[in-house]
Amino acid sequence: MEISIKSLYEPLDIDIDTGRGTVRVAAEVDVTPTNLARLAKACTDAQNKMGAIQALMDKGRETGSVAKIAEANAKTGAVLRDVLTEAIGADSYGKLLEAVGNGHxxxxADCTPVTAQVFRMVLEIVKGRNEQMDEKAAHYLPEESHAQTEPDPAA
Known part of the structure; x- marks a missing residue:
C-alpha cells in the first residue's frame, strides 16, 4: 500500500529572464489549513480592489489622463504587493523585485505585469488546495439520507 501526500508548503519557482540569463526566485506558499483560509480571503479582497482600480484605469485611458493611469498602476502595485507579501513572504517578494529590476x-507600480502573473499562480494554488480540501471533507460527511436532523426522541 502506498500513500502520496502533498506538502503543506507549495513551491513556486519564478524564473525571470534578465536578458543576461535567467534568475530563479524560489518561493513557497504556506497552504496549511489556517493560512489557506487567510490567503483565500486576501486573494478575494485583492480581486475586489482590482475591479475598482480597473474602472480608474479605464477612465484614464478614455480621457488620455496619464495621471489617472499612473494612479491606477500605483494602486495595483500596492494591492499586489500586499497579497504577494502575505502569500510568498516579504523576502521572496523583495527578491522578485530585485530580479525584475535586473540590478535597478x-x-x-512598475512591476505589475510580472506581479500580476505571480498573483494568478498564487490564486491557482489557493483554489486548487481549497478544492482538494473540499473533496476530502465531503468524503467524511455523512450521506444526507442518513443524517439525523433532530435528536431521536426514543433515545
Missing part, C-alpha cells in the same frame, strides 16, 4: 531599484 524598481517600484511596485
Amino acid at each position: 531599484e524598481v517600484a511596485d
